[in-house]
Amino acid sequence: MFTQPQIAPSILSADFMNMSADLVEIEQGGAGYVHVDVMDGHFVPNLTLGVPFCKQIRTATGLPFDVHLMISNPLEQLPWFLATKPDIVTVHMEALDPELDQVNQAIDMIHEAGVKAAIALKPDTDTATLAPYIHKLDMVLIMSVYPGFSGQSYIPGSHERVAQVVEMSRAAGVAPLIQVDGGLGENQATFDVVSAGADVLVAGSAVFGKQDRAAAISAMLQVAHDAQAKTAAGLGPSAQVGNVDGERAH
Ligand code: DX5
Numbered sequence: 001m002f003t004q005p006q007i008a009p010s011i012l013s014a015d016f017m018n019m020s021a022d023l024v025e026i027e028q029g030g031a032g033y034v035h036v037d038v039m040d041g042h043f044v045p046n047l048t049l050g051v052p053f054c055k056q057i058r059t060a061t062g063l064p065f066d067v068h069l070m071i072s073n074p075l076e077q078l079p080w081f082l083a084t085k086p087d088i089v090t091v092h093m094e095a096l097d098p099e100l101d102q103v104n105q106a107i108d109m110i111h112e113a114g115v116k117a118a119i120a121l122k123p124d125t126d127t128a129t130l131a132p133y134i135h136k137l138d139m140v141l142i143m144s145v146y147p148g149f150s151g152q153s154y155i156p157g158s159h160e161r162v163a164q165v166v167e168m169s170r171a172a173g174v175a176p177l178i179q180v181d182g183g184l185g186e187n188q189a190t191f192d193v194v195s196a197g198a199d200v201l202v203a204g205s206a207v208f209g210k211q212d213r214a215a216a217i218s219a220m221l222q223v224a225h226d227a228q229a230k231t232a233a234g235l236g237p238s239a240q241v242g243n244v245d246g247e248r249a250h
């Protein structure tokens with residue numbers, strides 16, 4: 001039922017003056033992906049990394065990278081990002097008009113470039129909007145904070161949205177990866193989203209905010225494995241892990 005959980009450190013929280021060393025550290029520390037948060041200052045208030053960064057990241061790490069596009073005009077900019085050969089590209093549902101078939105166009109454009117396609121949902125967007133596309137997606141990204149900034153608190157109950165996507169996928173006979181982004185760490189939020197079926201855990205401050213990035217990744221993986229084991233043993237989400245950073249109940 002569960003896949004091997006993976007940690008995707010968000011490079012947005014790395015040391016921009018020491019990026020190569022940070023990438024080596026997370027690669028050696030057991031990260032599964034590098035998560036690249038692209039923000040355009042319009043779809044979200046913040047402005048971050050872009051195409052030149054994505055072009056260079058391949059030279060600095062062997063890790064697969066996923067590009068989370070928080071931009072207003074993904075159909076126009078996708079060709080540039082796809083040219084950087086990412087492993088997964090995620091576009092936001094809210095930036096696409098389903099009436100104009102833009103969601104299908106974006107997914108198809110990503111696939112035609114030989115890249116895995118994901119759709120992200122902001123916390124207020126109904127998971128039911130994914131239904132017409134779920135069979136075409138390699139991954140779904142459930143935002144557990146309002147996109148725009150790292151270091152925010154997990155929005156309680158986001159794991160229920162993960163469970164809704166699991167259910168929808170099961171009903172459709174597919175199993176896209178489920179990524180969760182925002183407020184995760186060695187905490188109850190990670191336990192709950194993994195219990196609900198999340199596979200890929202984005203972590204910005206919880207990894208790069210720590211001196212020892214490998215230890216931070218291991219600690220999150222430990223919570224994730226714990227969550228899978230307890231859920232498989234019939235214990236549901238919540239209440240098994242202390243929600244204080246660094247302190248887990250047994
Ligand atoms: C938020 C970004 C996240 C963020 C995660 O808009 O998409 O990837 O950087 O940061 P933390 O893990 O610190 O919440």
Ligand code: ZN
Pocket residue numbers: 010035036037068181202
């Ligand atoms: Zn992100």
